Amino acid sequence: xxxxxxxxxxxxxxxxxxxxxxxxxxxxxxxxxxxxxxxxxxxxxxxxxxxxxxxxxxxxxxxxxxxxxxxxxxxxxxxxxxxxxxxxxxxxxxxxxxxxxxxxxxxxxxxxxxxxxxxxxxxxxxxxxxxxxxxxxxxxxxxxxxxxxxxxxxxxxxxxxxxxxxxxxxxxxxxxxxxxxxxxxxxxxxxxxxxxxxxxxxxxxxxxxxxxxxxxxxxxxxxxxxxxxxxxxxxxxxxxxxxxxxxxxxxxxxxxxxxxxxxxxxxxxxxxxxxxxxxxxxxxxxxxxxxxxxxxxxxxxxxxxxxxxxxxxxxxxxxxxxxxxxxxxxxxxxxxxxxxxxxxxxxxxxxxxxxxxxxxxxxxxxxxxxxxxxxxxxxxxxxxxxxxxxxxxxxxxxxxxxxxxxxxxxxxxxxxxxxxxxxxxxxxxxxxxxxxxxxxxxxxxxxxxxxxxxxxxxxxxxxxxxxxxxxxxxxxxxxxxxxxxxxxxxxxxxxxxxxxxxx
Amino acid sequence: xxxxxxxxxxxxxxxxxxxxxxxxxxxxxxxxxxxxxxxxxxxxxxxxxxxxxxxxxxxxxxxxxxxxxxxxxxxxxxxxxxxxxxxxxxxxxxxxxxxxxxxxxxxxxxxxxxxxxxxxxxxxxxxxxxxxxxxxxxxxxxxxxxxxxxxxxxxxxxxxxxxxxxxxxxxxxxxxxxxxxxxxxxxxxxxxxxxxxxxxxxxxxxxxxxxxxxxxxxxxxxxxxxxxxxxxxxxxxxxxxxxxxxxxxxxxxxxxxxxxxxxxxxxxxxxxxxxxxxxxxxxxxxxxxxxxxxxxxxxxxxxxx
Numbered sequence: 001x002x003x004x005x006x007x008x009x010x011x012x013x014x015x016x017x018x019x020x021x022x023x024x025x026x027x028x029x030x031x032x033x034x035x036x037x038x039x040x041x042x043x044x045x046x047x048x049x050x051x052x053x054x055x056x057x058x059x060x061x062x063x064x065x066x067x068x069x070x071x072x073x074x075x076x077x078x079x080x081x082x083x084x085x086x087x088x089x090x091x092x093x094x095x096x097x098x099x100x101x102x103x104x105x106x107x108x109x110x111x112x113x114x115x116x117x118x119x120x121x122x123x124x125x126x127x128x129x130x131x132x133x134x135x136x137x138x139x140x141x142x143x144x145x146x147x148x149x150x151x152x153x154x155x156x157x158x159x160x161x162x163x164x165x166x167x168x169x170x171x172x173x174x175x176x177x178x179x180x181x182x183x184x185x186x187x188x189x190x191x192x193x194x195x196x197x198x199x200x201x202x203x204x205x206x207x208x209x210x211x212x213x214x215x216x217x218x219x220x221x222x223x224x225x226x227x228x229x230x231x232x233x234x235x236x237x238x239x240x241x242x243x244x245x246x247x248x249x250x251x252x253x254x255x256x257x258x259x260x261x262x263x264x265x266x267x268x269x270x271x272x273x274x275x276x277x278x279x280x281x282x283x284x285x286x287x288x289x290x291x292x293x294x295x296x297x298x299x300x301x302x303x304x305x306x307x308x309x310x311x312x313x314x315x316x317x318x319x320x321x322x323x324x325x326x327x328x329x330x331x332x333x334x335x336x337x338x339x340x341x342x343x344x345x346x347x348x349x350x351x352x353x354x355x356x357x358x359x360x361x362x363x364x365x366x367x368x369x370x371x372x373x374x375x376x377x378x379x380x381x382x383x384x385x386x387x388x389x390x391x392x393x394x395x396x397x398x399x400x401x402x403x404x405x406x407x408x409x410x411x412x413x414x415x416x417x418x419x420x421x422x423x424x425x426x427x428x429x430x431x432x433x434x435x436x437x438x439x440x441x442x443x444x445x446x447x448x449x450x451x452x453x454x455x456x457x458x459x460x461x462x463x464x465x466x467x468x469x470x471x472x473x474x475x476x477x478x479x480x481x482x483x484x485x486x487x488x489x490x491x492x493x494x495x496x497x498x499x500x501x502x503x
Numbered sequence: 504x505x506x507x508x509x510x511x512x513x514x515x516x517x518x519x520x521x522x523x524x525x526x527x528x529x530x531x532x533x534x535x536x537x538x539x540x541x542x543x544x545x546x547x548x549x550x551x552x553x554x555x556x557x558x559x560x561x562x563x564x565x566x567x568x569x570x571x572x573x574x575x576x577x578x579x580x581x582x583x584x585x586x587x588x589x590x591x592x593x594x595x596x597x598x599x600x601x602x603x604x605x606x607x608x609x610x611x612x613x614x615x616x617x618x619x620x621x622x623x624x625x626x627x628x629x630x631x632x633x634x635x636x637x638x639x640x641x642x643x644x645x646x647x648x649x650x651x652x653x654x655x656x657x658x659x660x661x662x663x664x665x666x667x668x669x670x671x672x673x674x675x676x677x678x679x680x681x682x683x684x685x686x687x688x689x690x691x692x693x694x695x696x697x698x699x700x701x702x703x704x705x706x707x708x709x710x711x712x713x714x715x716x717x718x719x720x721x722x723x724x725x726x727x728x729x730x731x732x733x734x735x736x737x738x739x740x741x742x743x744x745x746x747x748x749x750x751x752x753x754x755x756x757x758x759x760x761x762x763x764x765x766x767x768x769x770x771x772x773x774x775x776x777x778x779x780x781x782x783x784x785x786x787x788x789x790x791x792x793x794x795x796x797x798x799x800x801x802x803x804x805x806x807x808x
Contacts, residue, residue, distance in 0.1 A: 036766070039582075039584045039585040039586065040585070040586045042586075045586070047540070047541060047542035047545065048542070119552070119556075122556050124540070124541075124553070126549070126552070127545070127546065127549055130548070175586075176586045179586055195758075196758035197668065197670070197758065224756065225667055225756040226753050226756060226762070226765065226766075227753055227754045227756070229651050229654075229754075230651075230654065230666065230667050230754055230755065230756060233651075233654050233655060233658060233659045233666045233667075234666050234667060236659055237658065237659050237662070237666055239666065388538070388539075389535045389536075389538035389539045389771070390535070392535070392538050393535045393538065396547070421546070426547060427547055428547070
């Protein structure tokens with residue numbers, strides 16, 4: 001297989017000697033190739049990343065998290081305020097229209113939130129609005145949201161993943177009809193949907209701007225090709241302007257090509273080692289904190305990052321650095337130190353190491369590198385390679401003592417979607433640390449930022465000190481694009497094409 | 504002949520049911536369908552809700568019987584992922600795959616039969632060796648690799664053909680050549696061996712002895728008899744091409760049932776996987792039966808045995 005890959009790269013390298021005919025700028029059309037087509041263009045009825053990306057282009061949220069500053073700024077709403085921790089009052093922007101000319105008002109907000117939240121409608125992506133128990137109209141341009149319990153990242157959700165549908169149009173065309181011809185308020189409108197082939201989006205000339213601002217490029221064509229090498233061939237032939245999610249090897253090959261720019265874009269996805277500290281999967285050496293610390297010292301995360309990932313950064317806390325609450329200056333850090341790892345193992349009663357099953361589902365090369373590092377201090381890890389769904393199943397069934405997995409936080413820039421998720425005492429929590437859980441619960445039970453930060457800071461310190469998790473590094477995706485294109489990557493794993501422009 | 508046909512058809516139905524049972528359980532044991540549907544970042548609540556909505560919380564046997572009961576009535580259910588019904592999905596995608604497979608078959612016949620004949624006419628010559636080299640290479644080269652090589656050469660470097668997609672007949676050239684080339688060797692070898700056997704037969708010698716021109720002897724007497732098994736083989740190869748389309752369609756981003764199968768396997772869209780398997784299996788079974796019947800019709804010795 002390696003030989004095949006090498007030959008293929010050699011052939012692609014040969015092909016790279018042909019001069020490119022990168023197009024796009026002349027006709028102001030950006031062609032972006034990605035792997036999957038969403039099964040429907042009804043955003044709330046699918047769970048693909050591509051669908052999430054489209055949600056930022058065809059639709060709008062009430063507020064907007066500024067991608068450069070991280071601040072929440074007015075967007076479809078001009079004001080969002082908490083009447084009390086479980087009641088949110090929203091004032092909507094006037095004068096906004098949907099792509100079909102329908103006026104945006106409180107009815108649209110109430111309809112969208114109520115319709116998506118109704119289990120009878122069987123929407124596949126209900127998660128963004130599940131925390132809202134009631135939405136009611138309080139005026140033509142004002143809405144009140146009522147929550148059953150405090151939801152700390154409410155503003156983050158209302159500024160990213162909660163987008164608004166036009167009530168009249170949706171009711172007219174129905175769930176499936178809307179999925180074939182979506183209408184929103186976003187910076188781009190769907191001009192042509194050819195299932196399985198492409199989605200053509202045209203710039204919304206009547207866009208209100210808001211926090212996102214006007215789109216720069218007139219037309220965006222989204223094409224779907226599953227095979228990365230085919231995507232590369234299309235880029236090199238000039239039929240595409242942007243491709244993404246390339247491997248380090250592919251990115252490096254392409255970077256030597258004139259006419260093509262390659263960038264490694266860091267993402268919010270974090271790789272981690274999760275230890276069964278509580279011993280739910282049976283008694284193993286990992287229930288001993290010194291063993292977990294030893295493993296944390298034994299693995300050279302920086303070496304893996306530099307040699308295998310080619311981008312991203314080493315992560316020391318159980319969250320992504322930009323997420324709200326992801327700070328804990330007193331938390332211990334585990335720099336690569338095999339001697340210390342050996343000493344800790346000896347102290348724990350394992351001077352000659354031990355054998356353990358090690359579960360993983362992606363980046364086999366990363367997993368094998370980690371096994372090599374563990375082997376150097378005497379720990380013989382036996383790799384159990386599985387599909388994601390099978391491994392997640394096994395973790396939740398308390399059958400996994402030690403795993404390497406990743407988490408992207410659903411692009412939510414708040415610790416609630418990662419740390420609080422993995423240490424909340426439910427199925428994905430292998431630590432079952434009551435003290436950590438209490439701190440995270442306290443952080444999630446208030447909307448006071450200072451109070452939240454205080455609790456999260458201590459929780460993160462305890463997680464690191466007790467080595468329940470070894471956060472490894474953030475992931476990087478390689479993007480390759482036409483040299484004519486000015487495109488900036490963002491860590492939320494979302495391709496914000498309305499920000500792209502021609503050089 | 505009727506008994507023979509009935510036996511083959513009955514056997515085929517049993518094969519189709521067995522395949523569907525194996526496929527159903529293999530998909531289920533490879534991980535939780537609800538997790539695959541909900542996506543990697545889904546919470547336990549999302550997954551539980553999806554499990555309930557799609558009836559995935561029921562015992563697996565019940566789910567299978569339910570599916571089979573509806574399938575025999577022509578209701579293949581709804582895709583777990585796409586908004587269309589499974590039958591709509593498959594029916595929309597099937598023509599692309601059939602076009603591709605047919606084009607592939609034509610290419611393999613156009614290469615395989617002439618080269619097989621020439622190789623037989625000049626056994627152990629350079630042309631025979633060249634044919635054998637082509638045959639061995641065709642069998643040895645993975646279709647995935649071959650597809651990418653053709654794409655790089657003709658699509659990217661020379662710019663003669665489109666690189667991916669299925670919107671025009673030009674888009675079918677590279678995928679059909681890839682698929683056809685893989686099926687060429689058996690056709691070529693069978694033509695060669697058939698021709699060698701026929702050319703040494705008494706009636707060919709008699710034809711030459713009567714002073715007939717070599718061309719009619721070759722094409723009218725020899726080739727007509729030599730290609731009889733090739734016709735049967737070609738129908739089986741057509742079935743191979745339907746399953747081979749999974750790789751080819753994914754590489755060339757063609758919206759056929761092969762690509763749909765790949766997507767569905769990835770997402771554990773069990774109803775779609777089941778239906779595609781059943782369709783391909785039925786095609787394969789039909790073609791095999793057709794090939795058997797054709798052989799039996801052409802060769803009475805098979806009917807007797």
